[in-house]
Structure formats: C-alpha cells, structure tokens
Amino acid sequence: MRIALAQIAPPLGDPAASLKLHLETARRAARAGAQLVVFPELSLTGYRLQDLVPEVARPIDPKGFLRPLFALSRRISIAFGLVEESEGHRYYNSAVFLEAGRVRHVHRKVYLPTYGMFEEGRYFSAGDAFTAFRSRLGRIGLLVCEDLWHPASALLLAQDGADYIVVLSNSPVQTGEGAGPRNHETWRDLIRVTAQLQTAYVLLTNRSGVEDGISFSGASAAVDPLGRVLAEGRMLGDDLVVCDLDRKTLRRARTFYPLLRDERLPVLQREIGRLLAAPQATRGPGGS
Numbered sequence: 430m431r432i433a434l435a436q437i438a439p440p441l442g443d444p445a446a447s448l449k450l451h452l453e454t455a456r457r458a459a460r461a462g463a464q465l466v467v468f469p470e471l472s473l474t475g476y477r478l479q480d481l482v483p484e485v486a487r488p489i490d491p492k493g494f495l496r497p498l499f500a501l502s503r504r505i506s507i508a509f510g511l512v513e514e515s516e517g518h519r520y521y522n523s524a525v526f527l528e529a530g531r532v533r534h535v536h537r538k539v540y541l542p543t544y545g546m547f548e549e550g551r552y553f554s555a556g557d558a559f560t561a562f563r564s565r566l567g568r569i570g571l572l573v574c575e576d577l578w579h580p581a582s583a584l585l586l587a588q589d590g591a592d593y594i595v596v597l598s599n600s601p602v603q604t605g606e607g608a609g610p611r612n613h614e615t616w617r618d619l620i621r622v623t624a625q626l627q628t629a630y631v632l633l634t635n636r637s638g639v640e641d642g643i644s645f646s647g648a649s650a651a652v653d654p655l656g657r658v659l660a661e662g663r664m665l666g667d668d669l670v671v672c673d674l675d676r677k678t679l680r681r682a683r684t685f686y687p688l689l690r691d692e693r694l695p696v697l698q699r700e701i702g703r704l705l706a707a708p709q710a711t712r713g714p715g716g717s
Contacts (some may be wrong), residue, residue: 430566432465433458434584434649434670436662437629438638441475444485444494444511448473451509452497454669459505461671465566469507469636470574472539472595473520477640478512482552486514488531489525502527506566510573510597512553513537519554524571524597526564534562536571540579546601546643549575567676574598577619580626587627587689592679594627596620601606602644602665613648613664628682628689630674637667654682 435454439447451468458466469575470476474485489511491499498507513523513535521536537556541549559582561570570586570593577583577596586594601614616633624631630653637647649662650674660672683689 430465430674430676431461431463432605432632432651432674433461433463433674434632434634434651434660434662434672435468435472435670436634436647436649436666436668436670437468437472438636438645438667439469439475440474440641442478442481442486443475443486444473446557447475448494448497448645451507452501453509455498455501455505455507457669459501461669463505463671465506465508465564466551467595467632467634468507468597469634470510470524471512472509472597472636473511475635475640476599476645477643479548479552482520483514486512486520488516489535491531499527499530500571503530506564508571508589508595508597515554520552522553522573523550523556524573524595526562526569526571526595528564529605534560534569534571536560536573536574538573539582540575542575559583559585559589561586561591564708569591569593569595572596573575577623580623583623583627583631584628584692587629588692588694591627591629591675592676593630593632594623596631596633598633598679600635600646602646613646616648617650617658620650620652621656621658624652624654625682625686626688628654628679628686630654630679635662653678 513521515670524536526534539556568590570591620631634649651659662670664667
C-alpha cells in the first residue's frame with residue numbers, strides 16, 4: 430500500500446480555502462500513486478478556533494459542503510479532520526475516513542486536552558468509542574492527537590483488528606532545555622513504541638504553520654510494526670510524505686512478537702471493573 434501524509438497549514442476559520450487546499454493536495458497524492466492520503470487534525474478549519482467552533486462546524490453530508498471530497502474519494506481514500514456538528518447540535522473534533530464516495534468511518538476525539546495552551550474541553554463534546562473498520566486497504570483505526578497519549582486507545586484498536594493506526598495531530602512546537610523543539614523526539618518515541626507494542630503500522634500526520642503566534646512542528650512520520658521509521662516529513666514546513674507499506678512486515682512482526690494473541694482481555698475487563706467499583710480514595714499511590 431502506498432500512502433501519503435499531507436502535512437499542511439490550514440487557514441484558521443476558513444473551511445472554503447482549506448477545502449481547496451485538500452483537493453489540490455489529495456490530487457497530488459493520487460498522481461504520486463498513493464491509495465490513501467491523511468491530513469492533520471481539524472485540517473478543514475485550523476486549530477485555535479475557540480468561539481469560531483459553531484461557525485465552522487459542518488455535518489458530514491455527501492451532498493453538502495464536503496461533496497467534492499466525497500467525489501475525490503472514489504479515486505483515493507481520504508482521512509481528514511473537521512468540526513463535526515451532530516444532529517443534536519453538538520460539536521466534535523472528528524476524524525473522517527472517506528472511500529469510494531462514502532463515509533467508511535468517523536472517529537470523535539475522546540481525550541480533549543484542557544491544560545496549558547489547550548482549551549478543547551471548553552468548546553467540544555468528547556467522543557466515547559475506539560473502533561476499527563474495514564477499508565479496501567485493510568483494517569484501520571483512527572485516533573486524534575491526545576488520544577494516542579492514552580495507551581489503551583491504540584490497544585483497543587489493535588485488539589479490534591487494526592493493522593494500521595492512523596493519527597491526525599496538531600502538535601505545537603515545545604522547547605525545553607537545550608536547543609530545538611523537544612516534542613519532536615517525544616512524538617517519535619511514542620509512535621515507535623505504539624507500533625511495536627501493538628505490532629501495527631502507525632501513520633502520524635502533524636500540521637505545519639503558525640496560528641496566534643504558535644508554531645506547529647510538522648515532522649509527520651510512518652512507522653512499521655517493528656518500530657522502524659519508514660518516512661518522515663520536514664520540521665516546521667509543509668510537506669507531502671509518500672511511503673510504501675509492505676504487508677509482509679505485519680506477518681513478520683506478529684510472528685516474532687505475538688503480543689496481540691497473548692493479550693488477556695478478560696483480565697483487563699475484571700481489573701477495570703474492580704477499579705471502577707473501588708472508592709476513589711483507595712486508587713493510585715498509597716491505596717490498598
């Protein structure tokens with residue numbers, strides 16, 4: 430399978446301009462032979478929306494604003510991010526997978542960061558499911574940014590049969606001691622470990638550009654089930670990363686490391702039930 434990671438800088442609060450950018454980029458990916466193009470989190474709207482959330486929200490309607498993307502998905506599968514408006518007028522930070530002119534799957538971001546510069550819990554409703562789905566390219570699971578930082582998210586997708594974990598992200602540049610951004614290496618470690626533990630391909634598309642003085646780091650990457658980085662986007666700039674994924678690597682990784690086979694879901698279920706039933710005061714360090 431040939432995939433493309435579309436590392437773009439969507440204009441803030443301008444879905445029409447972002448849609449045009451999506452169509453141009455997806456066509457470039459298709460000309461390069463890609464069967465799937467993956468855009469970043471909230472790729473149709475930009476990230477720091479705040480009070481703009483209701484203005485840019487869209488239902489996932491094949492006959493409405495998204496119609497050109499539905500049409501193009503007959504040529505190339507497309508994963509992208511938007512503010513989804515539900516029938517009950519709730520707003521979700523959603524990842525959408527279009528294929529063959531229809532919706533294959535929608536993942537609503539479960540973990541909404543509301544700390545530091547992040548304010549998602551103030552503006553979005555949280556999703557409540559991690560479900561893999563069948564694509565013509567194989568079985569796929571979608572995550573949005575913060576979801577990946579909670580290990581159970583990828584575990585659930587892998588146990589649901591996902592061979593490819595696709596992550597849409599808007600990770601800003603963070604600096605610490607020393608020179609250069611530090612979160613680049615943190616993200617790289619995270620996707621490599623996730624790929625190894627779940628013996629699945631992990632495809633991360635992170636946006637580029639600047640919003641309200643905040644830079645986004647780019648550095649999108651594809652990692653194989655053995656934890657090897659196959660391709661990587663440039664730092665702090667737009668890029669279209671095209672990469673071939675060999676299905677034989679899945680078989681090799683799962684033969685060497687039968688972690689999916691040996692996971693004991695009934696034990697997890699029992700222990701999670703025990704934790705949920707326990708009083709809050711007994712949980713965590715020092716609890717009995």
